[in-house]
Amino acid sequence: MLSTRSSKASEMRAIMVRDLVKVYRSKKRVVQALRGVTFDVGRGEFFALLGPNGAGKTTTTKILATLLLPDGGRAEILGHDVVEEADEVRRLIGWMEGETGGRSLYWRLSGRDNLRLFASLYGIHPRDAEVRIRALLRFFDLEDAADRLVKDYSLGMRIKLCLARALIHDPEVLLLDEPTLGLDVQSAQKVRELLMILAREEGKTIFFTSHNMFEVERLADRVAVINRGRIVFVGTPEELRRRMERVKVVRVTLVSQEPSEVLARIASLSVVRELAGVTRRGDITVVRVIVDDPYEAISELARALRGMRVERIERELPSLEEAFLRLVFGGPPGPEFAPHARREPPPGWEPCPS
Amino acid sequence: MSELIAVLRSRTTREAGVVTRLWLLFITRAKIVASYRVQFALDVLGIVLSTLQYYFLAFLVSPAELARLGYGTSYFVFAVIGIACSRYVWMLTGAVVNWVWHDIMAQTLAAVVATRTDVKLYFLSHALWAATWASLWFVGVIAVALPLGFTAKLSLAGVASLVLVLVLLVVVHAAIGILFGAIAVKHKQVDVLSFLLAALIDMLGGVIYPLSVLRKYEPLYYVALCLPFTHALECARAIVIRGATLASPELLPHVVALLASLVLVPLAFRAVDHYVRLALRDGDLFAY
Numbered sequence: 001m002l003s004t005r006s007s008k009a010s011e012m013r014a015i016m017v018r019d020l021v022k023v024y025r026s027k028k029r030v031v032q033a034l035r036g037v038t039f040d041v042g043r044g045e046f047f048a049l050l051g052p053n054g055a056g057k058t059t060t061t062k063i064l065a066t067l068l069l070p071d072g073g074r075a076e077i078l079g080h081d082v083v084e085e086a087d088e089v090r091r092l093i094g095w096m097e098g099e100t101g102g103r104s105l106y107w108r109l110s111g112r113d114n115l116r117l118f119a120s121l122y123g124i125h126p127r128d129a130e131v132r133i134r135a136l137l138r139f140f141d142l143e144d145a146a147d148r149l150v151k152d153y154s155l156g157m158r159i160k161l162c163l164a165r166a167l168i169h170d171p172e173v174l175l176l177d178e179p180t181l182g183l184d185v186q187s188a189q190k191v192r193e194l195l196m197i198l199a200r201e202e203g204k205t206i207f208f209t210s211h212n213m214f215e216v217e218r219l220a221d222r223v224a225v226i227n228r229g230r231i232v233f234v235g236t237p238e239e240l241r242r243r244m245e246r247v248k249v250v251r252v253t254l255v256s257q258e259p260s261e262v263l264a265r266i267a268s269l270s271v272v273r274e275l276a277g278v279t280r281r282g283d284i285t286v287v288r289v290i291v292d293d294p295y296e297a298i299s300e301l302a303r304a305l306r307g308m309r310v311e312r313i314e315r316e317l318p319s320l321e322e323a324f325l326r327l328v329f330g331g332p333p334g335p336e337f338a339p340h341a342r343r344e345p346p347p348g349w350e351p352c353p354s
Numbered sequence: 355m356s357e358l359i360a361v362l363r364s365r366t367t368r369e370a371g372v373v374t375r376l377w378l379l380f381i382t383r384a385k386i387v388a389s390y391r392v393q394f395a396l397d398v399l400g401i402v403l404s405t406l407q408y409y410f411l412a413f414l415v416s417p418a419e420l421a422r423l424g425y426g427t428s429y430f431v432f433a434v435i436g437i438a439c440s441r442y443v444w445m446l447t448g449a450v451v452n453w454v455w456h457d458i459m460a461q462t463l464a465a466v467v468a469t470r471t472d473v474k475l476y477f478l479s480h481a482l483w484a485a486t487w488a489s490l491w492f493v494g495v496i497a498v499a500l501p502l503g504f505t506a507k508l509s510l511a512g513v514a515s516l517v518l519v520l521v522l523l524v525v526v527h528a529a530i531g532i533l534f535g536a537i538a539v540k541h542k543q544v545d546v547l548s549f550l551l552a553a554l555i556d557m558l559g560g561v562i563y564p565l566s567v568l569r570k571y572e573p574l575y576y577v578a579l580c581l582p583f584t585h586a587l588e589c590a591r592a593i594v595i596r597g598a599t600l601a602s603p604e605l606l607p608h609v610v611a612l613l614a615s616l617v618l619v620p621l622a623f624r625a626v627d628h629y630v631r632l633a634l635r636d637g638d639l640f641a642y
Contacts, residue, residue, distance in 0.1 A: 024637060105465075107460065
């Protein structure tokens, strides 16, 4: 009974990662890229792996794509070990690395020739490949540029071509590293729609990494957050956000008011635990404070600021980005955890492109 | 979008075989080389210039001395065969390593490894293209040399023998090129290896002077005999200049040496598996 249940569970899993360890060794230093990464991705699931630069996202993706051997632990794609059954895994996956801006294409070949070559390397007969290539080029608006050399493509066009290449053999699992990085708004939207349909209607499993929280929030069924080679969170985007709600923030928006005067009044209140940040844009001043009881704090703040031009006092719900930053960088949600309240990003963080 | 989904969902009629994949990899390399138009034009110009260079140099060499060494009376014919054959080494070792190195930098090698195709096919396609390009060079040099007085004593058996010798030359040096290319996957800039081999062959392989000259410097002579190229060139010259065939007893030691060099072929493919695995272990497919 137990074994039946366990085999059913493995049937439901598209990706299984257990205690994955990867160490990069060079003469000068040793870098522990993954320190026991564990997670599962269900069939047909849209799964996002988040983390700051150097956290281990790309290393994890490369191991799943059979392009890097782990030093410990194991990973399976649809029940096939990525090390022992690499050939079978390669049949099942479509890999795309958007981070490098489509460098992995043959730049001195046309877009069509690139797709022809990779279709054949995936084992698709040339006759079938032509039909697929036409449909992919049409979908990604690359028909007119199909016979131009890739070196003359824009960044967005190259990324679309990379995505077309990843899809050409109709893989069960898509491993996408920053799939929409560098795409214009319209193209990115189109790609997201396609990925949604592939996951929701076609049952494809999509594993992707992204710095774009808007994208993650819209697409992902579940997210994992990786930091310094360790998974620090696995759950739904909603669960990630809810984690942050334990820290209660109230935001006060004022018009034509001297911040120093406002801060003096707010700081004197016993309901305010900590000042989280102050921003001023034009004649609008926004003050964010951490409190224990937001409802009591709102009425106290309203009383204390009487006579001032207060536009709004409200409880602030954390964005997914804030929740992510708090998880990764730790500490109380000071200005560095509220990107809207500060112009400088925290150390090690690169702003998302769109 | 629905059209795309339907097309992707459709079952394929049959699989692309190994020959189709090899052909597309071969064509890819050919198109890339042809896309560098200036380089392509310079290569073609190189055929004419290097042939002319040895045509003029031939006026300085005594025909009697050459005849005494058993290489006919024309230094021009002697040198043309040498440079035409040495081009195979330059292409099969130097160019293959260069292409692999380029594909690591461009990360196209990683994209190829991520497909279902055995990476050995990728290396083989490079060797095939290098051999094709070197063969065109060979034919080009002979075509330029013919109006300048190039003559050959070739019977039908001689032509067949020459083709077989060239095939052996290609296979052995393709294996060396694939071996160097495999090492390049892990250790990156190994073009110095192919440069050293080509330089060694130019110096000791008898490209522009007869091998017998080296008898005065015995250690160098024996090093020259260790190079498969030396044996291939000796065979090629004996066939073209003296009208020998592979059945001629004088060629037997060279043919045996060439056949023995075929041991490099399985070694090269094992090296591909070994070094690609090392590169996958250390993340070198993405490092340059």
